[in-house]
Amino acid sequence: MVEFLCGLDAAVAVVGGKWKPLILWALSVEPRRTGELRRELSGVSEKVLTQQLRELERDGVVHREIHQQVPPKVVYRLTRKGAALDRALRPLGEWGEEHMDAIREVRA
Template sequence: MGDLQFKRSVELTLKVIGGKWKPVVLCHLTEGVKRFGELKRDMPDITQKMLTQQLRELEQDGIIDRKIYTQVPPKVEYSLTEYGQTLRGVLDVMADWGFKHEERIR
C-alpha cells in the first residue's frame, strides 16, 4: 500500500512540475520576480509559445503568480507563490542529484 501511495505521489508531482521546461522555469523564479523577457533570455532554447504554455500551466496549478501592470507598454511579472516556494526542496534535491550525476559521467 505504501509503495502504491509513493508511486501515485511521484506521478502527481510530475504532472505539476514535470517535463523539460517547468523545473528550469521554477529554478529561475527561485531567484525572484522575473519578467517574461528575462525568462526567455535566460532560457534561449525555449520557444515563446512553450514558455507561455508552461507559465500558464504553473499559474493554473497555483505554483506561480502572474502580475499585470496596466501601463504602456504592458508589463507582466512572474514569481513563485507561497505554495510554489514549497518546491524549493524538490529543486535542491534535483540539483544535487544532477551535480553528482555530472561527476559520475565524467
C-alpha cells in the first residue's frame, strides 16, 4: 500500500470505509458530538464509529475537539481539507440521487 496509481485512488483510500461518506455528510451539515453521530448513522457500532473517525482525523479531514470536562464532551468538525473533500463528493451524490431508482431496480 501507500502507493497510489492516481488521485482517485488516494481519495478512495480516504473515504473508502463503510460509514465514512455518511460521516462526512453529517459533519458537513454541522459539527457534532460522538453520541449525536452515533444516533444519526443508525447501525454503526460504537467501535467502528470511533475507529473511522480516528482514521479521518489521521488523514486530516476531521478535527477532534476535546472539551476537558466531566462527563467528557468531544466535538468533531470538518477541517478545511475535509470541507473540500465533501464538496468533491457532491457531484457523486447528485449522480447517485439521479440514478438511485434504476440501481435499486436492477438489484432485486
